[in-house]
Amino acid sequence: DVKVTQSSRYLVKRTGEKVFLECVQDMDHENMFWYRQDPGLGLRLIYFSYDVKMKEKGDIPEGYSVSREKKERFSLILESASTNQTSMYLCASTSPQIGYGYTFGSGTRLTVV
Amino acid sequence: AQSVTQLGSHVSVSEGALVLLRCNYSSSVPPYLFWYVQYPNQGLQLLLKYTSAATLVKGINGFEAEFKKSETSFHLTKPSAHMSDAAEYFCAVRRGSTLGRLYFGRGTQLTVWP
Numbered sequence: 051d052v053k054v055t056q057s058s059r060y061l062v063k064r065t066g067e068k069v070f071l072e073c074v075q076d077m078d079h080e081n082m083f084w085y086r087q088d089p090g091l092g093l094r095l096i097y098f099s100y101d102v103k104m105k106e107k108g109d110i111p112e113g114y115s116v117s118r119e120k121k122e123r124f125s126l127i128l129e130s131a132s133t134n135q136t137s138m139y140l141c142a143s144t145s146p147q148i149g150y151g152y153t154f155g156s157g158t159r160l161t162v163v
Numbered sequence: 164a165q166s167v168t169q170l171g172s173h174v175s176v177s178e179g180a181l182v183l184l185r186c187n188y189s190s191s192v193p194p195y196l197f198w199y200v201q202y203p204n205q206g207l208q209l210l211l212k213y214t215s216a217a218t219l220v221k222g223i224n225g226f227e228a229e230f231k232k233s234e235t236s237f238h239l240t241k242p243s244a245h246m247s248d249a250a251e252y253f254c255a256v257r258r259g260s261t262l263g264r265l266y267f268g269r270g271t272q273l274t275v276w277p
Contacts (some may be wrong), residue, residue: 054206081263090172092269093207093253100263108264140206149214150263151197152255154206 053077056141056155063162069128071158073141080145082124083152084108084116087138099124131162166190167256169268177276182226182241184271186254189235195257196237197265198228202250210252213237224248249275 057072075082083098085108095108097116105116113135117125124143128135138159142152170185188194195214199207211222218230224247228239237254251272255265 083264090269093267095264098264142207144263146263149212150195150257150265151209151212152199152207152265154199154208156206157204159204 054141054143054153054155056139056158058158059156061158061160063128063131063160065132065162067128067131067162069131069160069162071126071128071139071141071160073124073126073143073155074122075124075143075153076122077143077145077153078121079143079153080121081143081150082118083142083144084114084124084126085140085142086110086135087140087157093140096126128160133162136160136162166258166266167254167268169252169254169271171271172269173272173274175274175276176244178246179243182239182244182248182273184239184252184254184273186228186237186239186268187235188237188254188256190256190258196228196230197255197257198222198226198237198239199253199255199267200224200250201253201270207253210239244273244275246275246277249273 054075084096085093099105099118115127141155168187197212198210201207211220213230221227251270254268
């Protein structure tokens with residue numbers, strides 16, 4: 051089975067800190083995604099990447115950046131964490147070979163205090 | 164523009180009753196459609212997907228969905244609810260060449276009463 055691993059399940063950070071959320075997939079998928087999930091708002095796309103060093107903005111990229119130096123790893127960076135970035139963050143990967151169904155990680159619940 | 168609409172943010176059924184979760188999509192091209200389930204404090208898990216092969220799609224845990232082009236719908240059903248089905252369910256669509264991006268509905272929370 052494809053595994054998408056997010057480095058932390060729970061994270062507490064202070065306002066203003068630079069925060070790194072890591073995501074690693076083990077099935078050579080080309081496309082990777084970062085979403086945030088908030089009650090009543092569903093999943094909102096932050097950034098995605100369709101190849102190494104390639105990135106595309108999603109619907110809510112403000113305050114975030116990403117890095118994809120290797121195919122298997124896609125990092126989400128909160129440049130200066132703010133309380134309104136407290137959320138559940140979900141990473142996913144996919145490939146055209148599997149009809150673009152996503153495989154999700156378990157999520158990182160980030161609290162910014 | 165909204166791509167996926169899930170009617171009803173909360174659905175409650177009794178154990179053993181029919182489960183019906185509604186999803187309507189908007190797409191100008193033949194869509195790929197998906198249903199995902201999320202249990203508390205977990206990521207999303209693929210239930211089933213429609214990729215234009217058969218209009219009735221069977222998924223895991225006894226769920227199935229029917230693609231109806233005339234109604235632009237892809238409703239999820241299960242004949243008999245089980246307590247373990249309580250979770251949040253998301254419908255998603257891929258529209259044409261969007262680099263694999265899926266557009267998700269806002270989710271439907273399913274509660275199953277004993």
